[in-house]
Amino acid sequence: MEVKIEKNEDITTVKFKGRLDTPASQEVAATLLPIQENAAGTIILDCEELEYISSSGLRIFLSLRKAAATKGGKVIVKSINASIRNVFMMTGFLNLFEIA
């Protein structure tokens, strides 16, 4: 699992690559903690190269989304593949996120 974070003024882009499974999520959660604490701007979760996501990965997304909501920011999920879209559908995430 690789995570790249790019900051451009108040837009933060997080690029995921590989499988965001339970063990990977533990590390990624730690990596993204600063972003979550400072979620006033726009956060783009770029999923173009994300192959797989488990509930622990979804929890990271949801935590970011909640933090952004309380701090006046927003979260955009970008380029999810079909199987991840399916997971989003099963969990009701399609309604919680702005999907681009």
Added chain:
Amino acid sequence: MNKQYSLSKKILRREFWTGMLLLVVAAVTLEATSLAQFFFTQKSVTEIASKRAEENLENAKVDILNILNQVETAIHNDIWMVRACLPIRDTIWKVTEHVVKENPSIVGSTVALVPGYYPDRPLFSPYSFKDVETGEITHKTLASEGYDYPSKQWFIEGLTHEEGFWSEPYLDVGGGDIMMTTFSMPVRDYEGRIAAVITADLSLDWLKSVFDDVVIYPEAFSMLFSREGQIMVSPVETLVMHNTIQEVSKQFTDTAAMRDFTDAVLSGKSGNLKVHGKKSFSHVYFAPIERTGWSMSIVIPNDQILGDIRKHNRIIMLFQLIGLLMLVLILLAAHRNQKKYKKLTENEEKMEQELEIARGIQMSMIPKTFPPFPERNDIDIAATIVPAKEVGGDLYDFFIKDEHLYFCIGDVSGKGVPASLVMAMTRSLFRAVSSHEKSPRHIVNVLNESLTDMNENDYFVTFFCGVLDLSNGHLRYCNAGHNTPFILTDSVKKLPIVSNLPLGIVPDYDYQEQDTNIIYDDALFLYTDGVTEAENIDHKLFGEKRAETILHTRRSPQDHLNTIYASIEKFVGEAPQSDDLTMLFIHFTNESLRNPSQWRLVLRNDIKQIDRLTEFIDMIAQKTGIDPDLTLSVNLALEEAVANVIQYAYPEGTEGEIKVDASARKDSIRFTISDTGQEFDPTATPETDISLGLEDRQIGGLGIHLVRKIMDRVSYKREDDKNILTLTKTIRKNNGS
């Protein structure tokens, strides 16, 4: 006190009159039903009689035409010989001799030449005939004896009927008054001129025997008339060949019907009509035999058709009346003397005691020790019969012989002592037959034969019989109209069944056998309709669905039966049990017959081990050809379930194992996740509401939610201090289908 007494007397009197009223209503209804039934039966029985009569007429016609055809064919075949012999006229004898000699049914034959065909012999007609008794053949010329053949009907008609003509029957005065008929047809010479008429005389002494078979009721009879109404066959021998239908008709009172009948016979019609006599009437069925112009008929007196039904109906009505009369008497007696009520109750108690003993005997016949084969580890069985109030007719049985498990379940129609006797008989027969018979089909066929033979009371038995080869899991079974058993593999399904007929109904019925293979951990659940038709006070039935739902969870055989029975009891509530309730659960546990598509992965309680799980799933997907999308989903569900165990089952800092067993079938894949950690049932957690908005959404609970969404079945059990979670997914293969 006194007041109370008179009040109860009043109530009693009112009950008495209500009872009487009900009886009168019952009597009227019963008798009306019998009458209605009588009329409907009468109609259909008459229809059947008419159909049989018509069929018999048709059969007789075929028999007669068969013989006539033989004669016609013989003559047709010999015409070329006559033609060839015409130039040398004395050789014609050879033809007539040949015809008589070669055809047993032809007693005489002539070739009668057209007058003047031979200028030197105005009339020439060589005739050969044989003695019916000795078979000796004699020759003569008809013309020489002053017999003026050109004026005879057979000659005149023979000249003009190219296809041949059958004469009116006649008595052969010379040959012992035998009834005869003559077939004649023209012969043309090589120039195409009609040269002669060839004939064959046919004795008709066999006719009567054809009609002997036609008679279907003792007093019915048949008749045969010629083209001109001559009586050819009749039960009154003196009429034969002496009287005509026209003469006989005049003696009947029902002149209109007889006129119609005579017309129909003479004009060669078929149909039926009724001829009325003094008291009753007869059905007359008639049909022509084309070519000969003959007409056959069958006469059946109406009383013959309805005789038995009338008698039965009278008996039934009489019995009903007697029964009702007895009820009236009982009611009267009971009303007069309440002590008799008490006595009746005592009798009832005595009867119940006897039934109790009968039930004891009945139950002692079936295997009741569970587990029945503690020394074996390849099979586990549990069974139970819960009899209704009376002794009933349910049965089950099983035993092992030569490494084959023989088992059966059955339900005898009806209740009480007679049903339980049939049940005992069925069970003994099952044991006796299966001791030397390995095929369920043969077992069931023999049982059916025996039960049909002994079946005087119209009992029947729904029955299911199976023979399981314990060494290889091959299961052969035969179903005789019994409830379809469930088979528990990765899923719970009904066993594919040809329902066949219950035992004891149709002798010689050939039952169909089926077979399937079962493997380690498969199970069968057999039951009687006492399970599915258990009724609660609202008359709702327990049904198959409720049982099936229980079977989805994995349990031991005895646990299954206990759970289902508890569920039935809860469902039924206060309603009385109306029928025997029988269940048989067979669990096949032959370890050597594990599914070849089985894999196991053992993990430590370390979250990093999830990578190994992913490899494991990929390996299975590759071996079974599951498509990539489904693989991802299955992987996700497994990861959620396993990660949950890894993170929470064992206390922080302690080590523990998680086993993942997978087995793939044709249409499903099953995962069993087991651990020895603290008890936790993920299926008991509440459903996650995914429709909630952001503020209300909980961060947790998504894992088990995904497991439930992705898998088709999720079940949990706690056994031997282990958490055992079973996940099943229906699969479709990569390769198209």
